[in-house]
Every structure is written in C-alpha cells, then in structure tokens.
Amino acid sequence: MKKFILFLFPLAALFAAAPGPEVTTEKDPTIPAEIETLLNKYGCNACHSVKRKLVGPMWQDIGAKGYSKKRIAALVKKPEPANWPGYPAMQPQTTVPKGDLDKIAGWIVTLKG
Numbered sequence: 066m067k068k069f070i071l072f073l074f075p076l077a078a079l080f081a082a083a084p085g086p087e088v089t090t091e092k093d094p095t096i097p098a099e100i101e102t103l104l105n106k107y108g109c110n111a112c113h114s115v116k117r118k119l120v121g122p123m124w125q126d127i128g129a130k131g132y133s134k135k136r137i138a139a140l141v142k143k144p145e146p147a148n149w150p151g152y153p154a155m156q157p158q159t160t161v162p163k164g165d166l167d168k169i170a171g172w173i174v175t176l177k178g
C-alpha cells in the first residue's frame with residue numbers, strides 16, 4: 066500500500082506541474098475524423114497539434130511551409146531536422162503505409178499558417 070502511494074505521488078506532482086493550455090486532451094476541432102484516426106494510430110498526435118507547439122511543430126506551421134504532398138510524405142519517412150531549428154530531430158516514421166501517408170500529407174497541404 067505504501068509503495069502504491071509513493072508511486073502515485075510523483076505522478077500527481079507531474080500533472081500539477083504541467084503548464085496550462087500546452088497539455089490537454091481536448092480534441093482539435095479542425096482535424097477531419099478520418100485523419101485524426103490516422104494521426105492517433107501512428108502516434109503523430111503525441112508530438113504534433115494543429116495550433117499548439119508540442120514536441121514537434123504545429124500542423125499549421127508545417128502546412129504554411131508550402132510543401133507539396135509528395136515532399137511531405139518524403140519528409141515523414143526521412144526527416145530533415147535542419148528545416149526546424151530549435152526542435153529535436155523527428156525519428157523517421159517508416160511504419161505508415163503509403164495510402165495512409167498520402168491521406169495525412171494531403172490534409173497537411175490544406176493547412177495555412
């Protein structure tokens with residue numbers, strides 16, 4: 066029992082210390098349901114959000130770069146961290162099937178800054 070409480074305490078402290086609007090489970094209303102399912106499935110939403118900077122840049126900032134769909138798909142598989150100074154490097158996301166990656170890339174190009 067004591068061990069359990071000791072485990073819970075740092076966890077609670079972690080939540081209490083989390084900065085307000087940055088950390089939220091609130092859904093991003095601008096992501097179409099089909100795309101959101103894919104972003105959750107492949108873990109992209111853990112680091113990216115439409116209008117909030119998380120570990121990675123906001124989807125709308127990536128969209129504002131004016132990349133083509135093809136270029137986005139290529140960058141997901143082979144990131145170029147030099148494009149995002151101040152961010153850690155994204156690991157190559159190689160598990161996303163082409164069809165799904167095309168859908169995600171096709172949505173990102175519709176976003177503007």
Ligand code: HEC
Binds near residue numbers: 111121145147156161
């Ligand atoms: C562990 C965190 C993390 C995950 C998971 C993640 N990303 Fe990223 N992403 C980043 C970071 C950090 C950057 C900026 C640095 C870079 O490009 O290497 C980035 C950059 C990008 C870019 C911009 C590339 C460029 O060069 O402009 C795209 C597009 C992107 N991510 C798409 C995705 C997609 C799609 C997924 C899911 C399959 C995903 N990311 C998963 C952290 C992540």
